[in-house]
Amino acid sequence: MADDGENSVDRPTDADGSKPEKMFTLKKWNAVAMWSWDVECDICAICRVQVMDSCLRCQADNKRDVLSRMDCVVVWGECNHSFHQCCMSLWVKQNNRCPLCQQEWSVQRMGK
Amino acid sequence: MSAAKKYKPVDTTELHENSENIAACLKKAENENVSTATSPLSLGRSAFAAQNMNSSASTNGERLPNFSKLHGNEIRSSSTTSNLLNRMGAIHNSKPGDVKKIVIKNFKAKPILPDNYSEETYVKLEEAVIAIQLSKPIKYSLEELYQAVVNMCSHKMDAQLYAKLKELTEQHVKRNIKLKELTGGSMDKLVLLEKINNWWLSFCQQMIMIRSIFLYMDRTYVLQNSAIHSIWDMGLDLFRIHFAQNSVVQKRTVDGLLALIEKERQGSTVDRGLLKSLVRMLCDLQIYTLSFEEKFLDATNQLYKAESQRKMQELEVPEYLQHVNKRLSEENERLLHYLDSSTKHPLIYNVEKELLAEHLTTILQKGLDSLLEDNRLNDLTLLYGLLSRVKNGTSELCGNFNGYIKKKGRTIVIDPEKDKSMVQDLLDFKDKMDIIVRNCFDHNEKFTNSLREAFEFFINQRANKPAELIAKYVDMKLRSGNKGTTDEELEKTLDKIMVLFRFIHGKDVFEAFYKKDLAKRLLVGKSASVDSEKSMLSKLKQECGGGFTSKLEGMFKDMELSRDINTAFRGHALSNNRDVHNLDLCVSILTMGNWPTYPPTEVTMPPQFINPQQIFNKFYLEKHSGRKLQWQPTLGNCMLRAQFDAGPKELMVSLFQALVLLLFNDKPTLGYEEILAATSIEDGELRRTLQSLACGRARVITKTPKGRDIEDGDQFDFNNEFTNKLFRIKINQIQMKETNEEQKATEERVFQDRQYQIDAAIVRIMKMRKTLSHNLLITELFNQLTFPVKPADLKKRIESLIDRDYMERDKDNQNQYNYVA
Numbered sequence: 001m002a003d004d005g006e007n008s009v010d011r012p013t014d015a016d017g018s019k020p021e022k023m024f025t026l027k028k029w030n031a032v033a034m035w036s037w038d039v040e041c042d043i044c045a046i047c048r049v050q051v052m053d054s055c056l057r058c059q060a061d062n063k064r065d066v067l068s069r070m071d072c073v074v075v076w077g078e079c080n081h082s083f084h085q086c087c088m089s090l091w092v093k094q095n096n097r098c099p100l101c102q103q104e105w106s107v108q109r110m111g112k
Numbered sequence: 113m114s115a116a117k118k119y120k121p122v123d124t125t126e127l128h129e130n131s132e133n134i135a136a137c138l139k140k141a142e143n144e145n146v147s148t149a150t151s152p153l154s155l156g157r158s159a160f161a162a163q164n165m166n167s168s169a170s171t172n173g174e175r176l177p178n179f180s181k182l183h184g185n186e187i188r189s190s191s192t193t194s195n196l197l198n199r200m201g202a203i204h205n206s207k208p209g210d211v212k213k214i215v216i217k218n219f220k221a222k223p224i225l226p227d228n229y230s231e232e233t234y235v236k237l238e239e240a241v242i243a244i245q246l247s248k249p250i251k252y253s254l255e256e257l258y259q260a261v262v263n264m265c266s267h268k269m270d271a272q273l274y275a276k277l278k279e280l281t282e283q284h285v286k287r288n289i290k291l292k293e294l295t296g297g298s299m300d301k302l303v304l305l306e307k308i309n310n311w312w313l314s315f316c317q318q319m320i321m322i323r324s325i326f327l328y329m330d331r332t333y334v335l336q337n338s339a340i341h342s343i344w345d346m347g348l349d350l351f352r353i354h355f356a357q358n359s360v361v362q363k364r365t366v367d368g369l370l371a372l373i374e375k376e377r378q379g380s381t382v383d384r385g386l387l388k389s390l391v392r393m394l395c396d397l398q399i400y401t402l403s404f405e406e407k408f409l410d411a412t413n414q415l416y417k418a419e420s421q422r423k424m425q426e427l428e429v430p431e432y433l434q435h436v437n438k439r440l441s442e443e444n445e446r447l448l449h450y451l452d453s454s455t456k457h458p459l460i461y462n463v464e465k466e467l468l469a470e471h472l473t474t475i476l477q478k479g480l481d482s483l484l485e486d487n488r489l490n491d492l493t494l495l496y497g498l499l500s501r502v503k504n505g506t507s508e509l510c511g512n513f514n515g516y517i518k519k520k521g522r523t524i525v526i527d528p529e530k531d532k533s534m535v536q537d538l539l540d541f542k543d544k545m546d547i548i549v550r551n552c553f554d555h556n557e558k559f560t561n562s563l564r565e566a567f568e569f570f571i572n573q574r575a576n577k578p579a580e581l582i583a584k585y586v587d588m589k590l591r592s593g594n595k596g597t598t599d600e601e602l603e604k605t606l607d608k609i610m611v612l613f614r615f616i617h618g619k620d621v622f623e624a625f626y627k628k629d630l631a632k633r634l635l636v637g638k639s640a641s642v643d644s645e646k647s648m649l650s651k652l653k654q655e656c657g658g659g660f661t662s663k664l665e666g667m668f669k670d671m672e673l674s675r676d677i678n679t680a681f682r683g684h685a686l687s688n689n690r691d692v693h694n695l696d697l698c699v700s701i702l703t704m705g706n707w708p709t710y711p712p713t714e715v716t717m718p719p720q721f722i723n724p725q726q727i728f729n730k731f732y733l734e735k736h737s738g739r740k741l742q743w744q745p746t747l748g749n750c751m752l753r754a755q756f757d758a759g760p761k762e763l764m765v766s767l768f769q770a771l772v773l774l775l776f777n778d779k780p781t782l783g784y785e786e787i788l789a790a791t792s793i794e795d796g797e798l799r800r801t802l803q804s805l806a807c808g809r810a811r812v813i814t815k816t817p818k819g820r821d822i823e824d825g826d827q828f829d830f831n832n833e834f835t836n837k838l839f840r841i842k843i844n845q846i847q848m849k850e851t852n853e854e855q856k857a858t859e860e861r862v863f864q865d866r867q868y869q870i871d872a873a874i875v876r877i878m879k880m881r882k883t884l885s886h887n888l889l890i891t892e893l894f895n896q897l898t899f900p901v902k903p904a905d906l907k908k909r910i911e912s913l914i915d916r917d918y919m920e921r922d923k924d925n926q927n928q929y930n931y932v933a
């Protein structure tokens with residue numbers, strides 16, 4: 001198109017002076033992303049609350065405190081099953097096996 | 113004492129006069145002492161007696177016999193005085209200093225009356241009494257008569273004297289009443305009343321006079337014999353007996369009084385003095401209650417019964433109330449002016465009953481609604497004041513008030529046509545009713561509670577919608593661009609909103625919509641004031657507890673954390689990676705679950721987005737292990753620098769708009785299908801995006817063929833001639849109208865959430881209790897759940913949990929559940 005030709009000729013160069021400026025340049029991006037625990041099952045099998053929420057015990061103890069929700073993290077075992085860290089730490093005192101697959105429990109990683 | 117002080121040589125005559133004065137004084141003192149207890153007329157009487165004696169002591173040239181000597185034994189004080197006088201002569205004669213003691217001795221001989229003294233005195237007294245009764249002058253001085261009575265009493269003739277006096281009085285009364293009876297029949301009522309009144313007044317005066325003369329008898333004989341009435345009472349008694357016996361006179365008097373009162377009630381002026389005096393007469397005669405009050409109340413009832421029925425027909429309710437008020441104050445005035453105060457209760461009660469209580473329902477049904485509707489505060493105050501006087505008045509009023517609110521409120525809430533103004537209408541309505549309760553209904557707690565109850569009732573008549581609209585209203589208030597309201601005003605509005613919110617049963621519906629709007633405000637940065645947001649949040653927290661707001665608070669927390677992360681990321685990017693430094697990337701990291709759920713969308717993004725995104729991903733997940741990030745292309749926005757013929761501009765656009773515009777860098781003319789393929793934005797969304805760019809206010813691209821709607825096969829060109837006086841231009845997205853479907857979706861989500869909450873609550877309870885009967889479980893659930901729920905729904909959830917092996921029915925008892933670990 002004629003317009004296009006004209007544009008490319010007339011367009012002033014960028015402040016850097018390196019290349020001709022395009023019609024549109026992206027300057028700023030306000031993006032939005034959601035984070036969630038990277039888990040297979042989003043419900044903790046011990047307290048049966050979604051892992052994204054704090055565990056039942058924490059909800060009961062610190063209902064008011066928003067920060068406590070941040071502290072109630074998720075723990076993954078070697079078996080790749082995940083639970084609330086609070087729930088699991090109580091569980092292993094009774095039985096050091098994964099509640100779901102009965103494998104010996106050992107922590108693979110912790111959410112933070 | 114005063115006599116002792118005067119102890120010095122004095123002329124005896126002077127002393128004599130002195131002693132008489134002392135006796136008079138003593139008597140006067142005694143008189144006053146006794147009289148205070150006797151009758152209401154005593155003051156007048158004692159004054160009369162004192163005057164009587166003073167005049168006799170000072171003006172009478174002829175010295176009267178000193179009778180105090182005759183009853184020396186009875187009145188000690190006067191006897192000692194006279195004895196003292198006798199001794200004084202002796203003292204005077206003997207040498208001073210010789211005598212140290214004064215010995216006082218009584219007379220040895222008793223004074224004796226002349227033989228015919230009693231007969232003469234009887235005649236004298238009789239003459240005097242008759243003269244008084246006929247209002248003729250008395251031949252004898254009053255002092256003389258008084259002394260005669262004293263003498264008679266001292267010589268034990270008091271009983272006869274009393275009998276004689278009684279007889280004389282009775283005759284007089286009889287004579288008079290006969291006269292009235294004879295002439296009364298033909299007389300005009302008013303004249304008769306006046307006659308009776310005059311007679312009564314003069315009778316009283318006569319009795320006072322007679323009593324004064326016979327005062328000594330009243331004090332000695334009557335007081336010593338408890339069976340005998342005092343002279344005054346005797347007179348009243350006789351008057352009563354004959355007045356009561358003579359039914360013609362009595363009836364005519366009472367009828368006359370009633371007629372007079374009726375006349376006054378009709379609005380004429382009457383002689384209130386006459387009424388008062390006659391009513392006092394009836395009271396004094398103690399026949400007020402018996403012969404007058406009953407008839408009076410009957411007459412009152414009849415009058416007001418007829419009147420109220422007539423007026424209820426004739427008058428509008430407010431005028432009727434005015435009328436009642438007038439009537440009541442008139443009756444009160446009547447009480448004040450001439451009726452006996454004992455009538456107050458029955459009279460006012462009857463008037464209230466006839467004028468108000470009987471018509472309570474009609475008044476309320478006919479008048480209340482329009483009074484409330486028209487906000488007639490004064491009339492409402494009057495209504496409340498009047499109705500609080502009658503039994504059940506306020507509760508009836510309260511009930512009708514409640515009914516009105518429910519009826520009126522329902523019309524505000526129920527009509528979908530009025531949804532736009534519903535919340536404002538509700539606020540206004542609440543304000544209006546509050547003012548009425550506060551100003552007109554005396555801030556009565558019953559009304560306050562009733563108001564609350566009524567609001568709660570009608571607001572929940574329509575499920576969910578009011579909650580949704582209240583949430584939207586708050587959004588409107590908290591969004592920026594809501595100019596013209598100060599922080600204080602906003603705060604006040606929020607407080608009022610909270611009042612409405614309190615009535616809502618389905619608070620979770622409110623939360624869902626509120627959260628959606630809050631998310632929008634936070635992500636687009638459109639919140640008017642952080643303080644107001646926080647204030648609203650704390651209000652909600654106070655109202656519903658931390659559980660309700662924890663996710664909303666989490667949203668604010670996320671925004672804060674995001675700010676920190678972005679700062680950290682910028683530092684990281686600067687030090688490590690040059691690719692991103694010409695793009696200002698700012699990511700809001702939201703905690704899933706805190707925020708509303710957005711439908712996942714996949715779009716194709718050019719490398720200038722993908723690269724920084726990946727760098728950020730890596731950065732973030734290193735910092736927070738165990739997490740995953742899900743990017744939300746629908747929510748982001750971008751700033752583009754655009755180069756037009758007229759000069760450079762900055763465009764504020766959504767991510768989708770940016771994706772579309774950036775395509776024009778490579779190819780200035782694009783077809784719809786090309787754009788669709790390049791961006792893979794969802795079809796409807798893309799059409800709206802293109803519409804906003806090519807058909808909106810700021811047309812940075814042009815469309816061929818022209819037209820409002822984007823069709824398949826349309827061509828788009830970069831609009832080089834774009835001009836705008838602003839440098840920074842925001843290109844609004846075309847909002848998909850929040851369709852019914854979308855609202856349904858939000859509601860659906862709320863219901864879905866409720867199911868989860870019910871499930872969670874059941875499991876929590878069962879886990880704690882292990883074993884629980886059905887009823888107990890249901891009760892506990894009702895306690896825990898914050899939204900309205902039917903038992904049938906709970907049953908379904910229990911069944912579902914049993915199916916999923918969370919719990920089981922007890923084998924022995926079907927009504928019992930066991931928790932399954």
